[in-house]
Amino acid sequence: MKVEKISELTTNRLSVYLRCLNEIAAEGARTVSSELLARKFHLNSAQIRKDLAYFGEFGVRGVGYTVEDLRDHLKKILGLDKQHQLCIIGAGRLGTALTDYYRFSQTNFAVGALFDADPEKIGTKVGGIEIFDIKDFAEIVKKDKIEVAVIAVPAERAQAVLELITASGIKAVMNFAPVPLRVSDDIKLKTVDLTTSLESLSYFLAQPKNGNGKSVKPNVKVHRNQM
């Protein structure tokens, strides 16, 4: 076990491992080896071991990992042993869609509040969740103990919203606005840019394909970084 800094790539994978273990558990296995996990879910066994070893010695040499124990460890490590409140800022198309999405996905996150600046929207509800005036942001965040903010406003307003979030004391932010943001470095910011993702695919389509017909590798493989 190390006391190094854990990269986000590792924490992303921990979340994936947890889901894989849930599946394994549902199939009734009591123990599992890194090798089996890797084969079954297109992962790399050395990486699984290394990721886990950052947090402790969870395995037994010659045997593998106890499924139930490892699940519990991962839940604890990821902070998924408790419920978290999140809020979504921007009750437009994307904001309401995300509300619906998170509301129905059975995770440890509950949508506690929506915020918007449009007087027409304020006071109405989306799937039972009230839309509050962005002016009351800090107050409601405090009252409802909201820990995570999701930015779903247009690009030009994202930076201002991020500053509001920062001022409120929230430390974890997910940003869907397609714009690079400045943050103070005690705040965790994750940006998901749906436009950039598509345009990057578009680049791929625009490339002249190796048209020599010699389809060298009809090989199936897992790309290094799907995410």
Next chain:
Amino acid sequence: MKVEKISELTTNRLSVYLRCLNEIAAEGARTVSSELLARKFHLNSAQIRKDLAYFGEFGVRGVGYTVEDLRDHLKKILGLDKQHQLCIIGAGRLGTALTDYYRFSQTNFAVGALFDADPEKIGTKVGGIEIFDIKDFAEIVKKDKIEVAVIAVPAERAQAVLELITASGIKAVMNFAPVPLRVSDDIKLKTVDLTTSLESLSYFLAQPKNGNGKSVKPNVKVHRNQM
């Protein structure tokens, strides 16, 4: 100019640069230096120059880049000089939300078709776009010249859907199902995992904060990899 392989990190950034240039252009600037772009949008000037240099010598030493020219180059490189048809598979909450989102974002992508297996849904419409039977996938993809597929089905069906997509000849896929997928390596697959993203934030929240009160760096900075 090099003939190296371009990484996806680079193409993602090209998309960002293009948006930044649009903003710069709207402000009326005729030329721009990598240094100015970097300062204004929290990027790294050396990286901008390197990314661009993969594709040609677009700049003028001592001057910078001509905004209009560089925009045109980037559009061309990213394949954004033409329109693309995309389809969304899975007309559940996420699928319909994405349909709405892409339908209204003014990009070069148009949602041409939705697919589902549920007889209740087939034949109905979402925002003017018909939901087709997944059984007719290959046929409709061919007829409508669809180039990009978006997977918005539950995790357990994602792999099968991906194989259907592969068989249809589509080469670019965006996956929203929270599961690692196998793909043949002539297909570009991008996975956006909204659950993993949140759980990764949760990890951050679960960490004991440097509670010594000595907030050493109230520094504002841009994280290396927001995406």
Next chain:
DNA sequence: TGATGTGAAGCGGTTCACAGCC
């Protein structure tokens, strides 16, 4: 024997620093 945990090697991307050119 068999699978973990891990030092070391490998690899790719980022940043530096400066030569080259307008």
Next chain:
DNA sequence: GGCTGTGAACCGCTTCACATCA
């Protein structure tokens, strides 16, 4: 003088390979 284009240094993550231990 100023800014691009780029080799080289740097850095961090992944993969290998094996010592270690049940």
